Amino acid sequence: MADLPSPSQLSALMRHRRSIKPVDLDAARGVERALLTQILEDATWAPTHGLTEPWKFIVHQGAARQRLAETMQRVYRDTTPAHEFREDKMKKMSENPLLAPVIIACVMERRGGAKIPEIEEIEAVACALQNLQLSATAAGLGCYWSSPPLLGTREFADWLGIGSEDKCVGLIYLGWPRAGLNWPRSVRQPVETKTLWRDD
Ligand SMILES: Cc1cc2nc3c(=O)[nH]c(=O)nc-3n(C[C@H](O)[C@H](O)[C@H](O)COP(=O)(O)O)c2cc1C
Secondary structure: OOOOOOHHHHHHHHHHOOEOOHHHEOOOOOOOHHHHHHHHHHHOOOOOHHHOOOEEEEEEOOOHHHHHHHHHHHHHHHHOOHHHOOHHHHHHHHHHHHHOOEEEEEEEOOOOHHHOOHHHHHHHHHHHHHHHHHHHHHOOOEEEEEOOHHHHOHHHHHHHOOOOOOEEEEEEEEEOEOOOOOOOOOOOOOHHHHOOOOOO
């Protein structure tokens, strides 16, 4: 029998995971490559229809974060209609990638052809990203899934170098929580409000 966490340990991990914004990470403290690799490997143990494993992780660290920030600003400026453009969003795009030591662009790489619907490939990547976040949380890291609309633009996809059928489904900001951070609290609706039992 594998050395599994108890149900209560797993439940505690899932409930402990929170979105930790870049401003609450320690920008000066990098994450060791071995730990990042382990977390990414955990991500790949997600279920996937047809075992297509439709994920690709593009990991930005060091100076690559500055190039990511500049690209996000350029694409936001070039693709946002004037009436939707917001200076505060531009500013965040220049700041956030430098506040986190690691930013992972998470891509759905279309592998299943016509046999597997696109949505199932995206769902598989979402499963992988939850694995990733739980693994990072268990290691004591903070992480946060960001999905600005510009991720869906051809300009950003071209910069990432992904194929015409591939989709960047999120940026995961990752790092050690800054000293003194009060771990955020959250709430969920009672599960009864989301459940319909049909027993008879
Ligand atoms: C698919 C997906 C996309 C998300 N995109 C964003 C985003 O663009 N900006 C943001 O602030 N949070 C984003 N989040 C994080 C949610 O805001 C966060 O999970 C939610 O507020 C619940 O907080 P918790 O993660 O701490 O439980 C995203 C989460 C998911 C699953």
